[in-house]
Amino acid sequence: xxxxxxxxxxxxxxxxxxxxxxxxxxxxxxxxxxxxxxxxxxxxxxxxxxxxxxxxxxxxxxxxxxxxxxxxxxxxxxxxxxxxxxxxxxxxxxxxxxxxxxxxxxxxxxxxxxxxxxxxxxxxxxxxxxxxxxxxxxxxxxxxxxxxxxxxxxxxxxxxxxxxxxxxxxxxxxxxxxxxxxxxxxxxxxxxxxxxxxxxxxxxxxxxxxxxxxxxxxxxxxxxxxxxxxxxxxxxxxxxxxxxxxxxxxxxxxxxxxxxxxxxxxxxxxxxxxxxxxxxxxxxxxxxxxxxxxxxxxxxxxxxxxxxxxxxxxxxxxxxxxxxxxx
Ligand SMILES: [Zn+2]
Ligand SMILES: [Zn+2]
Numbered sequence: 001x002x003x004x005x006x007x008x009x010x011x012x013x014x015x016x017x018x019x020x021x022x023x024x025x026x027x028x029x030x031x032x033x034x035x036x037x038x039x040x041x042x043x044x045x046x047x048x049x050x051x052x053x054x055x056x057x058x059x060x061x062x063x064x065x066x067x068x069x070x071x072x073x074x075x076x077x078x079x080x081x082x083x084x085x086x087x088x089x090x091x092x093x094x095x096x097x098x099x100x101x102x103x104x105x106x107x108x109x110x111x112x113x114x115x116x117x118x119x120x121x122x123x124x125x126x127x128x129x130x131x132x133x134x135x136x137x138x139x140x141x142x143x144x145x146x147x148x149x150x151x152x153x154x155x156x157x158x159x160x161x162x163x164x165x166x167x168x169x170x171x172x173x174x175x176x177x178x179x180x181x182x183x184x185x186x187x188x189x190x191x192x193x194x195x196x197x198x199x200x201x202x203x204x205x206x207x208x209x210x211x212x213x214x215x216x217x218x219x220x221x222x223x224x225x226x227x228x229x230x231x232x233x234x235x236x237x238x239x240x241x242x243x244x245x246x247x248x249x250x251x252x253x254x255x256x257x258x259x260x261x262x263x264x265x266x267x268x269x270x271x272x273x274x275x276x277x278x279x280x281x282x283x284x285x286x287x288x289x290x291x292x293x294x295x296x297x298x299x300x301x302x303x304x305x306x307x308x309x310x311x312x313x314x315x316x317x318x319x320x321x322x323x324x325x326x327x
Contacts, residue, residue, distance in 0.1 A: 003173055003176060003231060003233060003234065004024050004026040004027055004152060004173075005024075005025070005026060006022060006023060006024050006173075006234065007021075007022070007023040008020060008021065008022045008023070008236055008261065009021055010263070010300065010302055011032075011034075011036070011037075011038055011040060011041060012036070012037065012040055012302075013310075013312075014301065014302045014303070014304045014312050014315070015304040015305075015306065015308070015309070015310055015312065016036075016037065017034075017036025017037040017060045017061070017063070017064075018034055018036055018060065018061060018240050018241075018265065018302055018303045019032060019033060019034035019035060019036050019038070019061070019064075020032070020033045020034075020238055020263050021041070021045070022171060022236065023045075024152075027152060028048075028050070029050050029051065030045060030048040030049045030050055030051075031049070031050065031051045031052070031053070031171070032049055032051070032052045032053070033052075033053045033055070033169060033171075033238040033263075034052075034053075034054060034055055034061040034062075034238075034240070035052055035054065035061070035062060035063075035064040035065055035068055036059075036060045036061050036062065036063055036064055037060075037063060037064055037067075038064035038067050038068065039064075039067065043071055046067065046068060046071040046072075047071050047072065047075075049068065049072075049079065050079065050080065051079070051080045051081075051082070051148070052068070052079065052080070052081050052082070053081075053082045053083070053147075053148075053155060053167070053169050053238075054081060054082065054083035054084075054087055054167070055083070055166045055167050055168070055169070055238075055240055055241060056083070056084070056162060056164060056165070056166040056167070056241060057083075057086070057087060057090045058241065061240075061241070062090065065091070065094050066094065069094070069095070072109055073106065073109060073128075074106070074107060075107050075109075076107040076108045076109070077107075077108075077109055077110070078109075078110040078111075078112055079109075079110070079111050079112070080112045080113075080114070080148075081111060081112065081113040081114070082113075082114050082115070082147050082148060082155070082167075083113070083114075083115050083116070083167060084115055084116045084117075084159065084165050084166070084167050085115050085116060085117040085118075085122075085165075086115075087113055087115045088113045088115050088122065088124045088134065091111060091113050091124075091126060092124075092126065092132070092134045095111070095126055095132035096132065100128065100131040100132060101131075103128050103129065103131065104129075106128055106129075108127065108128060108129055109127075109128040110125055110126065110127045110128070111125070111126040111132070112124070112125050112126075112137075113125075113126070114147065114148075116142065116147070116157070116159065116167070117139075119141060119142055120139045120140065120141060120142060121139065121140050121141075121142055121147070122136070122138075122139045123136075123137040123138045123139070124136055124137060125137050145157055145158065145255075147167075147169075151174075152173060152174060153171060153172060153173045153174060153233070154172055154174065155169055155170065155171050155172075156169070156170045156172065156255060157169055157170075157255075158251040158252065158254070158255040159251075160239075160242045160248050160251060160252065161242065161243055161245060161247065161248050161280070162241045162242055162243065162280045163243070163280045166240075166241050166242065168237070168238070168239040168240075168242070168251070168252055168255055168256070169237065169238045169239075169255075170235060170236070170237040170238075170255050170256060170259065171235070171236045171237070171238070172233055172234075172235045172236075173233030173234045173235070174233050175230050175231065175232055175233050176230070176231045176233065177198065177201055177202050177228050177229075177230060177231075178228065178229055178230075178231050179194075179197075179198060179201075179227060179228055180226075180227050180228065180229065183226060183227050184197070184227050187213055187214075187227075188213060188214040189213065197211070197213070197223075197227075198228075200220070200223075201220070201223060201224055201227070201228050206220045207220050207221065208220065208221075211223060234260050234261075235258065235259045235260050235261075236259065236260065236261045236262075236263070237255065237256035237259040237261070237262045237263065237264075237296075238263045238264075239252055239255075239256065239262070239263070239264045239265065239290075240263075240264070240265040240302075240303055241265060241280070241281065241303075242265070242280070242281070242282060243276075243277065243280040243281070243282075244276070244277070244282055244283070244286040249289075249290065249293075252290055252294070253290060253293045253294045256290070256294045256296060257294045257295060258294070258295050258296070258297075259294065259296045259297065260297050260298065261296075261297070261298050261299075261300060262290075262291055262294070262296040262298070262299050262300070263300045263301075263302065264282070264287050264290065264291065264299060264300070264301060264302075265281060265282055265287065265301070265302060265303035266282055266283070266284050266286075266287040266288075266301040266302070266303070266304070266315060266319055267279075267281035267282060267283070267303050267304065267305050268281060268282070268283045268284070268305050269283065269284055269308070269314065269315060269318055270283050270284055270285045270318060272305070272307070273285075281303075281305075284301075284315060284318040284319040284322070285318075285322060287299070287301060287319060287323075288319050288322035288323040288326075289322070291323045291326075292322070292323060297325065298325050298326075298327070299319075299323050299325060299326040299327075300326070300327055301315070301316070301319060301326060
């Protein structure tokens with residue numbers, strides 16, 4: 001299978017609550033980054049959400065939890081949440097805002113929360129059958145900056161400063177090795193052997209080793225060059241609610257480097273830079289500077305300040321001059 005097809009977009013208008021959706025139907029994955037007001041999303045889509053990555057729990061990023069909860073009731077399902085302490089406590093408080101005395105016959109709905117807490121990942125579960133009690137499941141030491149990974153993609157994070165800790169995220173499909181079909185067909189390989197040939201090439205530990213095909217021995221490097229190529233995985237990053245400090249800037253640029261798509265807040269015009277600093281947000285110029293430094297291909301901006309009303313163009317025009325490939 002080549003890279004699964006994906007669709008990604010902002011949940012709301014640029015001057016409304018932040019958040020994006022990534023749909024990967026082939027994998028049955030429907031992923032949210034932040035869950036502010038989600039009333040614009042189709043109810044059927046909300047029912048299918050499998051994972052939610054939360055930057056922080058300021059209201060505009062978390063108030064949609066109730067909507068999600070409501071549409072998730074009624075079928076057996078586990079929804080995974082990712083974020084940073086105190087996310088688990090916030091999820092628990094949300095769930096305890098309701099009375100759950102008639103749930104014996106409800107299908108089993110579970111919220112699983114994996115949160116960063118100091119040097120650790122902590123995992124908690126909230127099971128409807130236990131009236132959403134907070135169950136500690138496990139903890140592990142954080143080794144690298146990957147908060148979730150499967151066969152197809154990984155999600156990296158950076159801990160950023162917004163006067164509280166917030167997470168920035170990068171969703172990366174893994175690079176894929178593909179075979180040059182016509183060339184491989186000319187080799188004396190039958191059935192399963194093609195799969196084994198591919199597996200040999202996929203494992204970079206085989207560098208310097210040889211493989212026998214028919215009568216001949218071939219060097220890994222030669223086979224790789226002649227019979228395979230790499231399809232680069234799409235990288236989508238999501239950064240919001242951060243102050244423009246040297247530390248934040250460096251961490252963000254490292255995380256989002258070479259993104260195909262960078263979703264990044266751009267809350268204020270440059271003339272309102274003092275206000276941006278005060279409330280720990282970015283200006284147009286700062287957002288463009290990050291996108292340029294990180295060699296981003298396409299920038300999507302959002303979280304425009306209410307002070308500009310519905311006048312999106314005033315912000316877009318300013319940023320377009322500094323980073324043309326913006327929408
Ligand atoms: Zn915030
Ligand atoms: Zn916000």
